[in-house]
Structures are given as structure tokens and as C-alpha cells.
Amino acid sequence: xxxxxxxxxxxxxxxxxxxxxxxxxxxxxxxxxxxxxxxxxxxxxxxxxxxxxxxxxxxxxxxxxxxxxxxxxxxxxxxxxxxxxxxxxxxxxxxxxxxxxxxxxxxxx
Amino acid sequence: xxxxxxxxxxxxxxxxxxxxxxxxxxxxxxxxxxxxxxxxxxxxxxxxxxxxxxxxxxxxxxxxxxxxxxxxxxxxxxxxxxxxxxxxxxxxxxxxxxxxxxxxxxxxxxxx
Numbered sequence: 663x664x665x666x667x668x669x670x671x672x673x674x675x676x677x678x679x680x681x682x683x684x685x686x687x688x689x690x691x692x693x694x695x696x697x698x699x700x701x702x703x704x705x706x707x708x709x710x711x712x713x714x715x716x717x718x719x720x721x722x723x724x725x726x727x728x729x730x731x732x733x734x735x736x737x738x739x740x741x742x743x744x745x746x747x748x749x750x751x752x753x754x755x756x757x758x759x760x761x762x763x764x765x766x767x768x769x770x771x
Numbered sequence: 772x773x774x775x776x777x778x779x780x781x782x783x784x785x786x787x788x789x790x791x792x793x794x795x796x797x798x799x800x801x802x803x804x805x806x807x808x809x810x811x812x813x814x815x816x817x818x819x820x821x822x823x824x825x826x827x828x829x830x831x832x833x834x835x836x837x838x839x840x841x842x843x844x845x846x847x848x849x850x851x852x853x854x855x856x857x858x859x860x861x862x863x864x865x866x867x868x869x870x871x872x873x874x875x876x877x878x879x880x881x882x883x
Contacts, residue, residue, distance in 0.1 A: 668814075696870065705875035706815075706859070721870075752814050758803045758822075758863055760871055762814035 664689035668753045668763030675770055681726075681740040683766050685753030688734065693755040695736040697728055698762075700750040712736060743770045774798060777860055777874030786883050790847040794860035794874045797841065801862040801872070804836050806845045809857045809876065818858075819845065850881045 668685045675681060687693050697709040708721045710728035718728050725744060729737045736753055748770045754760040777794045784790055792806075803822045807815035819834040821827045827834045835844040843862075847854055860874040 706873045708870055711870050750812075754814075759805055759817060759820050761817060762807075765812075765814045767812070 664755070664761070666753060666755055666761060666763040668766055670766060671764065672767045673769070675743050675768065677745055677770055678742045681738070681743055681747070681768070683738040683751055683753075683768075685736045685738075685763060686734055687755045690734070690755070692733055694757050694760075695730065695734075696754040696760060697736065697738045698752040698754065700752065700765075702749070706752070709738070745770050774801075774872045775860065775862055775874045778877055779875050781878040781880060783880045783882060784850055786850060786852060786881055788850050788881070790845075790850050790854070790879060790881075792845040792847075792858050792860075792877050792879070794843050794862075795841055796843070796862050796872075799838070799841065800864050803863045804834070804843050805861040805863075805871070806832075806834055807859040807861060807873075809859060811856075815859055852881050852883045855880045 665688045694713050696711045698706045699709055700706050710718055710720055712718050712730045715730050715733055726740050748768055751766045751768055753763040775794055775796045805820045806818045808818045809815040819829055819832055821834050821836055824836050824838045831848045833846040843860055857876040857878045859876040861871045863871045
């Protein structure tokens with residue numbers, strides 16, 4: 663069966679610090695991968711999606727970036743965090759339906 | 772017009788009530804319809820999935836799709852306090868490489 667792992671689960675970072683969130687999927691090959699953000703009281707915002715290694719589509723221009731160095735690994739990064747980057751970040755995989763990881767809570771202070 | 776609209780609630784019902792959650796969408800190209808349940812501070816989990824008009828039942832949950840009206844619903848029978856969560860509808864096109872479009876979610880509280 664397929665599983666998705668996302669880490670770290672919680673982090674508190676100062677403004678201007680870098681960010682790296684990692685996500686890996688097991689039990690499937692060449693999955694579509696996604697990064698979403700969910701701010702408090704708001705809906706899911708698609709940040710990036712990837713249909714293959716090195717193929718990244720950005721949905722929202724911002725100071726975040728994504729990379730897919732391996733088939734089942736998806737990384738979300740930032741060089742300098744802003745207060746507005748705080749939120750709940752979710753990795754997901756799938757095609758017509760998608761399956762989410764447990765999420766990473768990011769608080770920028 | 773937004774691609775999918777969902778009333779954010781909150782919706783509060785007594786235990787045992789029938790709950791109706793709804794979404795409307797604007798583009799007839801959408802062919803797959805899903806409902807996700809999200810507990811507080813957790814990732815959304817896929818609850819139900821359908822690609823045709825009509826009803827699909829799974830235990831106490833029934834997903835209903837009306838493509839002619841571009842309207843989807845989730846019914847919860849005999850609601851339980853454990854059903855308290857945010858419910859998100861999601862729709863997608865036939866092409867698997869097009870990301871899903873999510874509603875903003877409806878927060879449901881079932882009071883014992």
C-alpha cells in the first residue's frame with residue numbers, strides 16, 4: 663500500500679531564516695506530487711505540483727520554491743521566511759484523487 | 772465566478788441528526804467528485820469519491836452528484852460527535868495531471 667511521510671511535523675522559525683520541508687511517498691512510482699498551504703480559517707491553497715522529476719509548476723508567486731530531486735521526494739524551501747508564511751503545509755500525492763500527509767505546522771516569529 | 776463554492780458554516784447539529792453538506796461548481800469539464808474530512812490539526816483524508824451522477828453510499832455517508840445542476844452533496848446519517856470535523860469538497864477534470872480544485876470547507880460540530 664502507498665504511504666506518504668512528511669516532516670518536520672512542527673517548527674517555529676524566526677523571520678528571515680531558511681525553510682526546508684520534506685515529503686516522501688512509498689509504494690508507488692512516478693506519482694503526481696503537491697504542496698498545499700492552509701492558513702488559519704482559510705481553505706487549501708495549492709503552492710506547487712509536480713508530474714515528474716524536475717518538473718515543477720508554481721501556482722502562487724511568492725518566496726517559496728519546490729524541488730523534486732527523486733521520483734518520490736518533494737521538498738518545499740524558502741531562503742528567507744516572512745511572517746505571512748506561517749500556516750499548515752500539506753504534501754499530497756495522486757492524480758484524479760489525492761492523498762495527504764499529516765502536515766507540517768510552521769510558525770514564523 | 773469561483774470554480775467551486777462551499778458554505779464555510781459553521782454548522783452545528785445534535786447527535787443523531789442527518790447532516791447535508793453541499794458544493795456547487797461552475798465548469799462542466801469537471802468529472803471527478805470527492806469529499807474529504809479534516810480533523811483539527813490533521814491532514815485531510817479522502818472520505819468518498821465518485822465520477823458519475825447519482826448516489827454513492829458508504830455506511831452512514833452518501834455522496835450525491837447532480838451534473839445537470841453542477842451540485843454535489845454529502846449526507847451523514849445518524850451523525851456522531853466523532854463526525855465533528857471540517858468537510859471539503861473537491862473536483863477534478865478527467866486529465867489526471869490537472870490539480871484538484873477544493874472548496875473552502877464546511878466546519879461541522881455534532882453535539883452530544
